[in-house]
Amino acid sequence: MSETAAPEAHPVPYRGDLFLPRTRRLAGALALVALIAFWQAASSLGWLDPVMAPSPREVFAALLAMAKSGELAGHLAASLGRLLGGFAIGATAGVGFGLAVGLFSLVRSPGIAVVSALFPIPKIALLPLFILWFGIGEGSKLATIAFGSFFPTVVATYGAVDAVDRSLVRMGRSFGLSSWSIVRKIVLPGALPGILSGLRIASSISIVLLVAAEMIGANRGVGAMVLAAGNLMQSDRLLGGVVVLSVLGLFIAGLLGWIERRLTAWR
Amino acid sequence: MNLSASRISHNYGPLPVLADVSLTVASGEVVAVVGPSGCGKSTLLRILGGLERPDAGAVATEGEPPARSLNPITYVFQDFALLPWRTVAGNVALPLEEHSLPTAERDAIIRDALARTGLSDFAKAWPRQLSGGMKQRVGIARALAVRPAILLMDEPLSALDGQTRELLMDDLVALHAAGDLSTVYVTHNLDEAVRLADRILVLSRRPGRIRAEVRLETPRAERRPADPALAAQARELWDLIREDAAEADRELVA
Numbered sequence A: 001m002s003e004t005a006a007p008e009a010h011p012v013p014y015r016g017d018l019f020l021p022r023t024r025r026l027a028g029a030l031a032l033v034a035l036i037a038f039w040q041a042a043s044s045l046g047w048l049d050p051v052m053a054p055s056p057r058e059v060f061a062a063l064l065a066m067a068k069s070g071e072l073a074g075h076l077a078a079s080l081g082r083l084l085g086g087f088a089i090g091a092t093a094g095v096g097f098g099l100a101v102g103l104f105s106l107v108r109s110p111g112i113a114v115v116s117a118l119f120p121i122p123k124i125a126l127l128p129l130f131i132l133w134f135g136i137g138e139g140s141k142l143a144t145i146a147f148g149s150f151f152p153t154v155v156a157t158y159g160a161v162d163a164v165d166r167s168l169v170r171m172g173r174s175f176g177l178s179s180w181s182i183v184r185k186i187v188l189p190g191a192l193p194g195i196l197s198g199l200r201i202a203s204s205i206s207i208v209l210l211v212a213a214e215m216i217g218a219n220r221g222v223g224a225m226v227l228a229a230g231n232l233m234q235s236d237r238l239l240g241g242v243v244v245l246s247v248l249g250l251f252i253a254g255l256l257g258w259i260e261r262r263l264t265a266w267r
Numbered sequence B: 001m002n003l004s005a006s007r008i009s010h011n012y013g014p015l016p017v018l019a020d021v022s023l024t025v026a027s028g029e030v031v032a033v034v035g036p037s038g039c040g041k042s043t044l045l046r047i048l049g050g051l052e053r054p055d056a057g058a059v060a061t062e063g064e065p066p067a068r069s070l071n072p073i074t075y076v077f078q079d080f081a082l083l084p085w086r087t088v089a090g091n092v093a094l095p096l097e098e099h100s101l102p103t104a105e106r107d108a109i110i111r112d113a114l115a116r117t118g119l120s121d122f123a124k125a126w127p128r129q130l131s132g133g134m135k136q137r138v139g140i141a142r143a144l145a146v147r148p149a150i151l152l153m154d155e156p157l158s159a160l161d162g163q164t165r166e167l168l169m170d171d172l173v174a175l176h177a178a179g180d181l182s183t184v185y186v187t188h189n190l191d192e193a194v195r196l197a198d199r200i201l202v203l204s205r206r207p208g209r210i211r212a213e214v215r216l217e218t219p220r221a222e223r224r225p226a227d228p229a230l231a232a233q234a235r236e237l238w239d240l241i242r243e244d245a246a247e248a249d250r251e252l253v254a
């Protein structure tokens, strides 16, 4: 090395970008607003056929009219009743059965075999059968939704139970906790995050099944309303119904997210 | 209360892990178990506390546990085994909830256990907020809360850094200064063993059998971390297990 020229400094380049996108709620809301504004602009400029694709303003007006006449409330009440009823039955049974599969050898293999065989069936294909069994009324719709939300809940629940740290269970045993205490205080809380993400999937499946069931055999309900509007070429009412379904889905996802944050505050 | 294991043998499938291990822990005694990695120390400890059934042999206690003991044989785990969804106080409360204690008494037990482990200010903290040393203090507090007669500790300090380990070691020495708490202390750290134990059992490599037994005569309270006599003792132990450790290191893990 000569003493005259100081060695040239090369800054060490930064290479620590780990693809960790940040959450910006405002940006999310803005994206939705921009989408609706673009749609409205396209309609106002005459790019869209008002019968095939009504503008957001028309959709909103149709919704408002249905809301004022009480029609919307009627459909929504019918749909919500089916959705909550079916989902509550399916999710409760699913968590219970999933726990049993996760905890007991006696249930495990038979349970997994049955669940694996029935899970892939598109549940709407069973609606005609449920109509034969439970009649065209509420029973068949509740059964379809309950059945549809049962399977993803079972799979998520036993997967979550399997993933519970067995060293915690061993700790519970070593302190003489009863089996029931271990399930309640160790297994269930440990499995909760996994169960909740299963419930998310189950809830969106429930909405799909709700609408499909209402389109096949119902006079009331958002799905029935959408179908009827389509038959009458009332595309503004049709899209109004679709918006209601979107809001319903968002609301349920938000509710589950809120429950999740409350119950997993320890994380 | 004494704990004695007689002629314990255990296999995992075709793998013999323990061969004919017998040991007795007298009331108030601290027995350290050292041995190369994979020689079955954790398995032995699980068998001692009834968490695993040995293929052969039996474990028995002699004498009555102290009247107020809620869980005579109690573990302290290497990985702490704290419930992340319970606060420090909640974790200590967990084993107490199995017993119908008056609320006031339960609270007093929790307060006392936290005070003895220097955790009083952390009662409402979540485990994730605690350092490793603090987490193990919670593990120890939880064990003390049930007033054990026999403590089974599986490398309780191994997950901790050297300085924290030194601090907790002092606490463990203090814990055993008074009273009749018997302890089986599994470790692969020979310095810990010579610091804490009345007696050290040296296991051979897998299948573990007792190769040697070393009795330490210096009273626990008089031992100091950098004591040359202790260092010499640790070196002697190391000479005993060095070859086994080297062999065990080259073995394939089952």
Ligand SMILES: Nc1ncnc2c1ncn2[C@@H]1O[C@H](COP(=O)(O)OP(=O)(O)OP(=O)(O)O)[C@@H](O)[C@H]1O
Pocket: B012, B017, B035, B036, B037, B038, B039, B040, B041, B042, B043, B044, B188, B206, B253, B254
């Ligand atoms: N549940 C199990 N099933 C099968 N093999 C096991 C099981 N638990 C432990 N083993 C094997 O038994 C042997 C002894 O394991 P153990 O954990 O008791 O050893 P150890 O002395 O505590 O080791 P370490 O120093 O690594 O903690 C190891 O080879 C391990 O791989």
Ligand SMILES: [Mg+2]
Pocket: B041, B042, B043
């Ligand atoms: Mg071990």
